Amino acid sequence: MEGNPNNEIPNTKMKNALLNYTLSLADNASVMSHRLGEWCGHGPVLEQDIALTNISLDDIGQARSLYQYAAEQLNNMPTTEKTNLFSDMMLNAKIAAGENLDEDDLAYLRDAWDYRSLLLVEQPNKDWAYTIARSFYYDAFMQLFYKGLQNSKDDRLKGIAEKSLKEVTYHLRWSSEWIIRLGDGTDESHQKIQTAINDLWMYTGEMFKMTDTDKAMAVAGIGVDLAGLHKDWLNNIKNIFTQATLQLPTDIWMQDGGKEGHHSEHLGYILADMQFLQRTYPGLDW
């Protein structure tokens, strides 16, 4: 195992924080990947269908690396420390039986309240404008986030960040170009993308919210100081919105909760779709 974090994180609280942190990053990548994957075969033109599925594929790759790491952390914990971590019966039965968990168990056998993903990523595709706006907010954040995570004291997270940063930089270029193309396009495209960035705005605050897990990880030098990314994020998106002749939303009120397991009804539908097979035919392989 690369960069065993358990040497540096002696107590259970810190171990749980690292696990939660890893899972929240994995969940973001996984749910985002699922949403983008829903476009497969429905893109407005072939090139954009391919773009969405390529980005989705990068996200699923990042999710896999992170879930694998989370599974290793869990497998290194004594059973007594992990009996009450999750609410799902199937997953808890596996843990109680002393089975080793893998990436699939964590993606397929945790229910919505065990998911630590941002509310932003579970928002529906709706139309092209909403899909682009969601990707743009997320990509602009993840680029700064992975830059920060490259300095993590945890070798595994550092390695995943290094790899993912290159990918997300490319995603950001794509979503930024679309923001400009739609904003500075026709009256109709301008109005649609302005509506989408306004409607999704209230889910952006959560990206910078420091939960107890975020705080513990930042203090330990493992995680990123999210609040510190906000200024750069805002400047970067302002710059693109200006080029796109779009207005930066001014609402101050922000909705959060996803990082603590309080999700909208949308996540339940995503998980039902994603998890149905493994819950109906446990362990099914193809």
Add this chain to the structure above:
Amino acid sequence: MNTLTPDIVYKLLASVTDPEVPALTVLDLGIVRNVEVSEKGNAPSVKITITPTYSGCPAMDVISMNMRMALLSHGIKQINIESQLTPAWTTDWMSEEGKQKLKAYGIAPPYRKAADTLGLFEEDAITCPRCGSQETELVSQFGATSCKALYKCLSCHEPFEHFKCH
């Protein structure tokens, strides 16, 4: 039987190609990081460390299996293939020979050092692999695989793929 050495293993791996870009072997791609040979129970044991090009590259599983098959067919039974992320793979690791092979195959190879990153909207000037013209145009940032983008030549009008600098 000859003693197995890493050199022999590398020679065997030279027959394993990327299923998505069959012009390139795994060695051309630069995804083999390390080969270790040891003895276990009087039989050679091989540990190969590989690295993914992109996090979600679906070819990695097939590549691992094909590496295993190449070694098995030469009587090597104890094979351990591990994946390592750091340092992250870059197109700089692709061999010069690999780049020439790509070009001959009709894919414009990466030419820029991966560390010389482009600005947000800067674009690479890509040479057409068929006619050599510099007059080309990006059609799509994303192509049939994560590692490629789609271009079109404005001189010979042929569409072509470009293996992105990454």
